[in-house]
Amino acid sequence: MGDLLGVAVLGAGHMGADHIRRLDRVVSGARVVAVADPDAERAKEAVAAIAGVSVHTEAEAALAAPGVEAVIVASPGPAHEEALLAAFARGLPVLCEKPMVPEAAGALRVLEAEARLGRRLTQVGFMRRYDEEYRGLKALLDGGRLGRPLMLHCVHRNVSSPPGFTSAMLIDSSVSHEIDAARWLLGQELTSVTVRRPRPSSGAPRGLLDPQFVLFETDGGALVDVEVFVNCGFGYQVRCEAVCEAGSARIGDDRGVLVTTGGGAGAAVPQDYLVRFADAYDREVQAWVDATRLGRVTGPSVWDGYAASVVAEAGVRALESGARVPVEPAPRPDLYALDGH
Numbered sequence: 245m246g247d248l249l250g251v252a253v254l255g256a257g258h259m260g261a262d263h264i265r266r267l268d269r270v271v272s273g274a275r276v277v278a279v280a281d282p283d284a285e286r287a288k289e290a291v292a293a294i295a296g297v298s299v300h301t302e303a304e305a306a307l308a309a310p311g312v313e314a315v316i317v318a319s320p321g322p323a324h325e326e327a328l329l330a331a332f333a334r335g336l337p338v339l340c341e342k343p344m345v346p347e348a349a350g351a352l353r354v355l356e357a358e359a360r361l362g363r364r365l366t367q368v369g370f371m372r373r374y375d376e377e378y379r380g381l382k383a384l385l386d387g388g389r390l391g392r393p394l395m396l397h398c399v400h401r402n403v404s405s406p407p408g409f410t411s412a413m414l415i416d417s418s419v420s421h422e423i424d425a426a427r428w429l430l431g432q433e434l435t436s437v438t439v440r441r442p443r444p445s446s447g448a449p450r451g452l453l454d455p456q457f458v459l460f461e462t463d464g465g466a467l468v469d470v471e472v473f474v475n476c477g478f479g480y481q482v483r484c485e486a487v488c489e490a491g492s493a494r495i496g497d498d499r500g501v502l503v504t505t506g507g508g509a510g511a512a513v514p515q516d517y518l519v520r521f522a523d524a525y526d527r528e529v530q531a532w533v534d535a536t537r538l539g540r541v542t543g544p545s546v547w548d549g550y551a552a553s554v555v556a557e558a559g560v561r562a563l564e565s566g567a568r569v570p571v572e573p574a575p576r577p578d579l580y581a582l583d584g585h
């Protein structure tokens with residue numbers, strides 16, 4: 245390995261371009277050496293300010309480019325399985341954006357492939373684990389001062405959904421964050437899902453079931469509810485309140501600068517994830533670079549990515565059927581046995 249970890253970035257859209265900027269200007273210890281996007285113009289634009297980056301339209305060509313030692317996968321979810329398997333074939337460490345693989349069968353193939361290698365290569369991009377507020381809540385719950393957690397009440401609102409966003413994606417893309425956060429915060433597995441929904445908002449694209457109300461049960465006897473509303477129109481809001489036997493704790497209130505003027509008072513609400521979770525992405529990518537340079541893999545694992553996909557797939561079936569759907573994961577491979585949440 246050179247002085248700087250050579251990274252290939254697959255996908256140069258919203259997240260890929262932001263990770264490229266982050267590797268170039270924010271994170272230490274790494275440099276972008278290759279980028280791939282079927283949209284060559286987009287790829288070129290994302291690396292326009294960086295010297296010496298090879299630009300490709302095929303992911304495989306970027307992985308094979310000179311100087312590539314590690315990969316960030318930021319293509320759309322359905323392209324992740326192929327990208328991960330190609331990285332594994334080359335023994336390259338990966339930071340893979342969520343959802344690791346949207347469908348449980350594909351996620352299982354990735355889990356089995358990494359388990360066959362016998363060593364972890366992948367960190368999954370559940371960046372909330374790197375957010376200061378989430379970390380504070382986790383430390384509080386782990387410390388035990390509030391007693392046993394009984395319920396998590398979660399809110400996940402986006403201003404608007406991107407083109408092509410489906411009713412299933414409210415669960416397997418958006419709520420995948422709450423699925424991972426709940427497993428991690430509680431140290432429990434989610435065992436069933438029920439989905440209810442009001443009449444769709446007139447602000448949602450025609451046919452999109454938005455918002456939805458998702459209810460999970462856990463193997464520790466807790467309940468987790470999530471309001472997911474991806475065309476709320478007014479702001480990017482992610483909240484979580486833990487209600488425990490001896491107290492409650494809440495994160496995600498919009499607590500920017502309080503401005504009072506003209507007979508009213510208020511704080512600005514972030515408009516997207518790149519603002520709300522900017523620090524979390526920075527810490528996530530820095531942690532990945534630091535661990536990779538030491539030959540280690542930390543953070544959310546392929547098992548966590550698989551677990552989220554199995555729960556989300558049960559959630560999509562619950563949305564379609566209206567029934568309570570049990571979550572039935574495959575056994576956990578030994579490779580992830582010591583993998584605490």
Ligand SMILES: NC(=O)c1ccc[n+]([C@@H]2O[C@H](COP(=O)([O-])OP(=O)(O)OC[C@H]3O[C@@H](n4cnc5c(N)ncnc54)[C@H](O)[C@@H]3O)[C@@H](O)[C@H]2O)c1
Pocket residue numbers: 254255256257258259260280281282283286302303318319320321323341342343369371417517
């Ligand atoms: N962690 C987060 O908060 C967060 C936020 C947004 C998106 N994401 C995730 O990041 C990923 C990308 O989302 P986005 O919003 O940047 O999407 P996007 O549509 O803005 O960009 C995706 C890019 O990937 C390219 N692409 C398509 N197929 C490809 C392939 N096989 N190989 C390489 N590139 C390919 C597309 O041309 C496009 O430029 C998704 O998995 C999404 O769920 C995560």
Ligand SMILES: O[C@H]1[C@H](O)[C@@H](O)[C@H](O)[C@@H](O)[C@H]1O
Pocket residue numbers: 342402417418419421474517
């Ligand atoms: O892909 C994005 C991303 O994961 C955001 O963090 C989430 O808020 C959105 O709902 C989702 O569409």
